[in-house]
Every structure is written in structure tokens, then in C-alpha cells.
Amino acid sequence: MTSLSHAQALSVAQEAVLLLGRWAGASPSIPTATADSKAVTQAKDLLKWPQDSRSNLEQQVKPLRLLFDDVNLSNGQGSKNHYWPVGYIKDHDSYPPIPYPQPNADDLDPIKPPIQQAIASLQPDEWNNLSLLMLILEKFGSYVSFGEQDNVSLLDLTRTTAAVAAALANQPDAKCLTLIAGDLSGIQKFIYTISSDGALKSLRARSFYLELVTQEVVEQLLSALDLPRTNVIYAGGGNLYLLAPGDEGTIVQNKIAQVRDRFNEWLRKTFQGKIFLALDCLPFATEDVGTPEFAKAWEKATKKLAGQKSRKFQSQISELVKPKPAYEPCRVCYRDDLPLPSLEPLNNQEADSCLACWMCRTMFDLGAKLFKVEAIARSKQSTIKGAQDRLSIGGTFYYLFEEWKTANAIANEDSTLFLVNDWTLEPYRTGNAVPLLLGNYGQRCPESGPDHAQPQFMNAREMAAAAQGIKRVASLRMDVDNLGKIFAKGLGSNQTLPPLAGLSRQMSYFFKVYLNSLAKNRQDNLPAKAKTLSDDSRQNLLFIYAGGDDLFVSGTWNEVVEFAFDIYQSFRAYTGYNTDITLSGGISIDGAKFPLYQAAEASGDSEKAAKNNGRDSLGLFEQVFKWDEWLGSTSPSVADSDARECLKSAEYPPILGIFPLIEQLEKQQIETNYARSFVRSLLATAQMQDQMIKEMENKRKTLIHEKEPKQYIDYYEKEIKHDIRYYLHLPRMAYTLARLPQRVREHPEFAPVRKSLNNPYNAPYFRAIATWLELLNRSQSQSND
């Protein structure tokens, strides 16, 4: 029994798979090949699906040009052109290799045989399995283009055409469609505002749980509106966008409001008002899906949510302000609305475990099991045997399984099976399985307990112990700069539904799929010419969240730092080095016992500082620089024109930037004693420099306050501030370098290092260099917290 909207989506998917098959040389017979319905014809017309006669269509399958090349906010790519390399996502490839764009298009023939094989093997009834067909398109059609726009993938054109056709199913001539936008607010609070031992794995469980909450909102909307999954334009990290039919007589709107209110009622009960679902919809003209007007609708729908958030819980306000008795708070999340008997030990394996509420206990348990979750069955049924665990979300149950086979055997027809990062066709052949992509890399414990218990993620203590130098852990937060602007107007006249869907998918693929690959297989996934400090595989990391356009990763401090540089370089290569698509990040380095919510806050502040530094920056060691300055470049990027003037007489140093200088200094193999005193004087120099800059800053403020003549103030600002930053501490640096042992000083490789450190262009980096070396070389005995 397939509803009309599902049937439209299915027929578009069938056609796409069929033509991909024919292109690859397979000639499957499709049981339900009929003429297009009116809705499908309309959708194809609106989104410029090639109109050629069917038998010629496969000639329109071509190499996919890089969509990121067309993003232009202020800098853009000019006329640079990149292509995705030929490829597809293989079975059993939980960590598919990151594709990096290249200047020339590959010959597509090598991917024909596997496509042919996959499609030829389809059984007649499998042609009606929409999610199986979509998975085939996702595996094989993500990086080939189809149609007149050579930067739109076959997958995205199919998905969006199917979505529009489904939305038009009941009314092919509808003048209007609806864009639904949703946003869970308060996520940050739920994830990070907790304090307890074992927080790391709890945090991860919390973010995973919220991913399922987002998923559940999507499921409820799809079922309330009777829409196929193709109509989800984007869902992840608490955000969602769906395409729905036009709304005559506010039917859609009412259905959405119902879902929202029911969900918020559940959220209020479960999270005491900390999490709120904003969900709204925006009608827009049907033809806009094929014009840049669509981006405006997208932006408007997003803005509408802000209004809802500000009226948060309006309908439930009376419930919230009712006086309630306050009880002993949960020691993990501090909720105090539960009478004491409902608090129980967080970890019943430990005698002195703190008392926690049921939610915190559930999250703690989930954290331990998450490592092995392969499949999740969503069901209305309140019991399914054989599952590891059950979570209740918004009135539905989510059953966790270690293996898809067990899940598949148990799940019934009404249930949906989510398969975590699984690209194998097999499990999708029967039942109602859909992929769930998750940025979920996590390093296991070296040994899993004394009794070889189930594998565990490394905890903060173990992470710290694995560190080089100082025994610390680090938290890294990063997100894409100007994402809203990119989506609102980055593509200019190209800003129609299919490219937007492509943009959003490729962004979120990076964080959900490829980031796992980069973490797990470092050497195989770094872009060519990436700068690295060590060859270490740096696997001691734990993803707490990665998806959409952002991430939060914890781990061994030096490996997190290296990972941050890897991510940046990988992301830039992945997006074709478009200067309008950058990342900013912040890192906080702390002791293993430092509360994680504070580390999350500190790395968040650091990220904010990076955004304030004109974006494209990293905050690390309480310093903020452009990534270029950290990574080093051949020509200095001095933004301030006065500083440029001040530096104009200076030569460029042979080595410029923090990262390459650290690399060179580490290479010198300076004896421990010398290294220690070198780092100490470097640090002292840097501290004096900071102190001096601060004093001058204060002095300038005093002068402004005392209304001194502008000329005098300007003098301070220009001459002194820049001269101090770039020049004043060069003599001390020269002296510090001169005290290194003769063997080091006279080594030919040291000459450029010395020259570079004595150069004003590197002077702003003294503190970052000193701090980094200090942490790397701190011996164990010195590093007690």
C-alpha cells in the first residue's frame, strides 16, 4: 500500500536508477515502467530534469564539477574550475576515503562495472524499495552530474525532483509549496552543562540522543504529512528542513503545529524546559524551487524560527511558573524537581558513585553501549526482544542493536531501521532500512577491563596519559564561517533547490562521513601537501558531536591540536580552496579532571575569539591567529596597514608562521636541559612582550580619557604599538638563541630558523611558539595537575 506521494518519489528514483544502470551497461527490466504522472512531469520541468528522449538520457551523466567553486560572497573562486574525482562509496566502507577536487575531470568508465553489478542484481520487488534505490543513488550518484547543471549530482537532482513530485502528488498544478523549518534550541545546555566522572562518554551519549530526537521530529512530520523521506532536505544537529505540499486552508500548518505542540509537551516533561522545538513553515510559489527565490524562502523560514524561540514555551508558560517543591538536585545535571527516591547511583558498579536522575543514568548507560550500536529500530511497540537497550523519544521507542541482522529479524513492518554509517546494500534489501550518518569516531581503551568486558571508549584520564609532554586533554570546537550567508546568497543566480540540497549534503558529509575517515585513517585521508607536525596516526580522539557544519572533539591534547590542523587543511582542499568557505575553531587544554562543561565553554570562547578575528582563524593557547599564520605561509598576511608600513623595510623570513617554526625547532633535537632553558627564556620574552602591549594599550586608553591631543594618541597607537609588537623583543630573542649550545647554533639547518626567529614578521608568534614547545617538552615529573 503506497500512498500517492510515495509513488511519485518512487517513480523518479526508479527512473534515475534505471538510467544510471543503462549508462553503466546494465539493462534491468523495471516492472512498473509507466509514463510520468502529471506531478512528476511538473517536478522535472521545474528542476530542469533533462527532457531528452529516455534512451539518450544516459549521455547526460558526466563528471561532477565542484559546486563550491560557484560560491561567491566577497572573494570567490574567480574562474577556477574543479571536478570531483571518479568514485563511489563501497560496501563495508564505514570510513570512505575523502574525495579531493582536482583541476581535470576523470574518465568515468572505471565506476561502470560496480554500478552495473549493483543494479543488475536488483530483484523485481526491490524496484519498489525507495530507500534501497536512494541508497544506490547515494553510493554511486553522489559524485557524478546529471542534467544541464554540471555541478548538480545525479543524487541531488533525483532527491529534489522526487521531493517536488511528492509534494505535488495530490495537486500537480498547485501554485504553492511549503518549506518546513525546525530547530531544537537548548541543545548546548543539555549536552554540556553536566558535571561528573565519566562525563566524556555521557556527553557523547547526549549528543547521540539528540540526533535521535531530531530524527524523531522528522519521522513524525513525514508521517503526519504522509511524505516520503526524499522530502527531507536536511536534518541533523537539531536542525531540519522539509519540503511539503502547498497549504490550502492551513491543513499543513495545523498538522505541523500538532507535531510541534505534542513534541514540546514531551520535551517539557523530559527536560524541564531546557530544550524547545521551534517548528514553522513558509508557503512559497511552486516555481521558486527552480529559481534563486528558493534561497530567500529558505532564509525566511529560518528567520521565522527565531521568533518562535523568543516566544519559547508560550503555550506552556503557566505550567512553568507554577511553584514547585525543590528537592535534592541530581549531581550530574542539577535538576531539582524530582523527589529523592528517584535519584539513584549513576554507576551501580561503583560504591561511591554520585546520585543522579533517570535521564543522566540513561545517558551514562548509553555512553557505555554506544560503541557497538550498529542498528536502531524505531517502533511504536513498547517491547521488542533482543535489543540491547531502549530509548523513549517523543512517544516512540528506539531500540539499539549491535548487529543489523538481529535488528532486521526482529523489527516488524511498522518499524524503521536506522543503520549507522552502513553503505552495504544487503541490509537495505528487505524491510524499511535507512542510513543514519553519524560523525562518531572514538578511540577504544587499549585494554577493555580486567575481564575483557565490552570495549569502551577511552576516558579523559587515559587520554591525558597518552599525551606527549604535558599530560593534558583538549577540547576542540569548530564550525563553518558564514554558513547562513553561503546558503542565502553564496550561489547567486544558481541558488535553486537542487544545488542548495547539494551544498547542504556535501557540507554535512564532510562532518558526518569524511571526518570519521580523517580521524581513523590519517595518512590515507590528508590532502596532498598537507603540513603535519608528526607522522603519528593521532587516534586518541573522541567525537562528542560532528555533523551539519560543526564539531566538538575531545582527546589527547597534542593529537587534538594536530587533528584541528588536519581538519582545516582537509576542509579547504575538499571545498576547492574557495576563499569564501572557511572554518573557525577554538581549543582549550585542560587537566583530565577539569569539568568538561567548563572545557566546552572555554573552547567555545576560544572559537568566538577566532570569529572575532575576522573568521578563518584558530584560537589556541589563549592566542588567536589566522590559520595561515598558524600553518605558515610564504608571504606574510599583515592585515593592518600601519603595521605593514612599519614592517616595510624588513625582509621576509625564510620560515614564516608558528607551525613550521615548531616543526623546525623540534627537528633540531636540542638536549633536554638546553631545550628547557630555551623554552623558558622564550616564554619570558613572550610574556614581557604581552605585558608591554597591554601597558601600552592602557596608556593609550588613559590618553584618550584625558583628552590628550589626537596627534599624540595616534603616535602611541601607530608607532609604539606596532613597534612593540614586531620589534622591541627581537634583541631578547637574539640573545636567547645565542645561548643555545654551539652544536645546535652551528648546524646548517639552524641558520634559517635563527634568521626567522630574529625577524619582525615572526615576532607576534613568540608566545604561541613558546607555549607550544613548553607543552610538548614538559617532562612527566613536571606535569602534575
Add this chain to the structure above:
Amino acid sequence: MDITQEIIKKIDGLPGTLKTYPIRDLVNHAEKFGPYLKQQRLETNQVRKFLDAINRLKSVLAQENEFSKIETEVVLLKPKLAYAAAREKAAKPLSQVMSKAIDKVRSKEDFERLVQFIESIIAYHKAEGGR
């Protein structure tokens, strides 16, 4: 023109008191002057009294925060240098340059610039192997 003369000319030509001596020029001069002094075989103990006096004035100024408290003492730095230069030929260039600079010290900021100058010279001198 040798470096001693170059610095003297620069200080002479400053638009105002010593604080108008740009740090950038000061450092660039010190970078040449330090090694030059080393080449002249100057050892810091030959100007020890002068350096001690500078350090003492620095700490007085840090405590009192008022230039008038050290004003007279600053002037007395010159005879200390002249004495050193008379005893050791190697101290002469430093004496010449410093005297010029001291003549332009009228305020706290000027004195601070003087200290930056001498510290930079000594750092480059030591970096060159001077003691």
C-alpha cells in the same frame, strides 16, 4: 658613515625628546651596534657601573612612578660613562651614543626609551658572544 655616527645623527635629528626615537629604528640600530661593540672588544664589566645605575633608576622609577625623583640622577649617568670611556677605549662608542641619548631624556617616557635602547644594545652584544 660608521654605526656610531649613524645613531648619533639619528638622535640629533629626532623631532622631539628621546621618546620620539622609534623603537623600530632603535632595534635596527642596536642590532648593528651590539656586534660592533663586541668587535671593539667591549666587555660589559667595563661599563658595569653605568648598567647598575640604569637598573637602580629603573626600580626607583617603578616604585615612585615620578620622573622628578630620578631626574638629577639621570644627568649623573653621563660622567659615569665618560669615566669608563677614559679608562677603556672600547667603551668610547657606547659612551658617545648614550650621552647623546641622555641629553634628550626629559620625562618618564624618555627614560623608558633609554632603557629599551641600552637593553637592546646589550642583548645584541651578548648574542654576539659578548659578556
